[in-house]
Amino acid sequence: MSIAIDLVSLSKHYGAVRALDDVTLQVREGEFFGLLGPNGAGKTTLISIVAGLARATSGQARVMGFDVVRDYRQARRALGVVPQELVFDPFFTVRETLRLTSGYYGIARNDAWIDEILTNLDLSSKADANMRSLSGGMKRRVLVAQALVHRPPVIVLDEPTAGVDVELRQALWRFVRRLNREGHTIVLTTHYLEEAQELCERVAMLQNGAMVALEPTADLIRRFAGGMLVLRLGGAPLPPRLAALRVEYPLPDRVALPLARYEELEPTLAELRQAGCLIEELEVLHTDLEDVFVRIMRGER
Ligand SMILES: Nc1ncnc2c1ncn2[C@@H]1O[C@H](COP(=O)(O)OP(=O)(O)OP(=O)(O)O)[C@@H](O)[C@H]1O
Ligand SMILES: [Mg+2]
Structure with a gap:
């Protein structure tokens, strides 16, 4: 070529x-x-x-x-x-x-x-x-x-x-x-x-x-793939296992959790339900070129 x-x-x-x-x-x-x-x-x-x-x-x-x-x-x-x-x-x-x-x-x-x-x-x-x-x-x-x-x-x-x-x-x-x-x-x-x-x-x-x-x-x-599950929760507080996974998100009233594969979605929702959390809003965000760009500029390769 x-x-x-x-x-x-x-x-x-x-x-x-x-x-x-x-x-x-x-x-x-x-x-x-x-x-x-x-x-x-x-x-x-x-x-x-x-x-x-x-x-x-x-x-x-x-x-x-x-x-x-x-x-x-x-x-x-x-x-x-x-x-x-x-x-x-x-x-x-x-x-x-x-x-x-x-x-x-x-x-x-x-x-x-x-x-x-x-x-x-x-x-x-x-x-x-x-x-x-x-x-x-x-x-x-x-x-x-x-x-x-x-x-x-x-x-x-x-x-x-x-x-x-x-x-x-x-x-x-x-x-x-x-x-x-x-x-x-x-x-x-x-x-x-x-x-x-x-x-x-x-x-x-x-x-x-x-x-x-x-x-x-x-x-x-x-290569940088991975989505994010963004929730607004009511009811009981976030169970400790999920609280430990929580990642930073610009809106303080949202809970953001990493979501590498869709198969993780169901167990996560079940865990929230069992803990007594009420889901008031739910959004799944996908990695795009802009996320990749920001991460590469921060030094991730
Ligand atoms: N003629 C010049 N004399 C001195 N420094 C220069 C000159 N041209 C560019 N630079 C410097 O070289 C670097 C690269 O500049 P360049 O214009 O190539 O960036 P760029 O990626 O096109 O940025 P932008 O997205 O703002 O257009 C900068 O630090 C700039 O200040
Ligand atoms: Mg330029």
């Missing part, structure tokens, strides 16, 4: 700050990959190196086999990046902006594809509007469009849904999923872990520049 993005021992230091610390990672062609981590973890730094916008302190990065330094032009051509920061020229219209970007990649007549992108991002009505007249969310849509004008095989989206409304988010994911089905490799960074869980087949987690997890999303969740 071919490798879309190949990073070998990649490090980037800013003075004493290790923005990236010895990251080795391969994103396979056709993958929908998530790059996760808290603020300052190094996600944008990694993307900037891959896009040739920043130089690694050490290590190598390749896009579709092209070294981002030695074969800069080919590597850049193979990549479409939706940057985290809004940057644009206020004097051009949306269409002019997209034509200019096409020109930058040496594509002369690109209007058919530009129109398709505009339609999919619900931007057609803004095609002739000046960039400076657009709202923040609209500008972000243009950034997404700009990343796609040269039909790059690898698409990297750095928090594309920050500050965009529900409708665009859904439209954007439909479009990106379609591009992925058509063979494009997708790398996504987001702080919305629900989105990552739903979209990404595999995720990497960065913390202080180092990679602390790299696994198929489903495996990661399964």
Whole structure:
């Protein structure tokens, strides 16, 4: 299987700050990959190196086999990046902006594809509007469009849904999923872990520049699996055996008990009944990517 993005021992230091610390990672062609981590973890730094916008302190990065330094032009051509920061020229219209970007990649007549992108991002009505007249969310849509004008095989989206409304988010994911089905490799960074869980087949987690997890999303969740039984009780106090199992929960009037398997549910309820506890409310919570993320950031592996 071919490798879309190949990073070998990649490090980037800013003075004493290790923005990236010895990251080795391969994103396979056709993958929908998530790059996760808290603020300052190094996600944008990694993307900037891959896009040739920043130089690694050490290590190598390749896009579709092209070294981002030695074969800069080919590597850049193979990549479409939706940057985290809004940057644009206020004097051009949306269409002019997209034509200019096409020109930058040496594509002369690109209007058919530009129109398709505009339609999919619900931007057609803004095609002739000046960039400076657009709202923040609209500008972000243009950034997404700009990343796609040269039909790059690898698409990297750095928090594309920050500050965009529900409708665009859904439209954007439909479009990106379609591009992925058509063979494009997708790398996504987001702080919305629900989105990552739903979209990404595999995720990497960065913390202080180092990679602390790299696994198929489903495996990661399964490995940390375990639910929680959350109860509001009346009647008699919690029996001592269950009181000893009790885990912390944000609402003080709730009793939270770990629940590794559903088979534990019935005996637990029977034990409560026998002790004379009355169940006033009951909820079973499942582990999701957000729980896993929090636990990994706390140092669990
Ligand atoms: N040009 C720079 N000069 C100095 N330090 C930098 C520079 N760019 C990034 N850093 C530092 O590198 C670290 C990683 O930053 P980076 O922007 O890659 O994080 P991030 O994971 O993208 O965070 P966020 O989720 O907030 O976007 C941070 O400590 C940041 O302050
Ligand atoms: Mg960032």
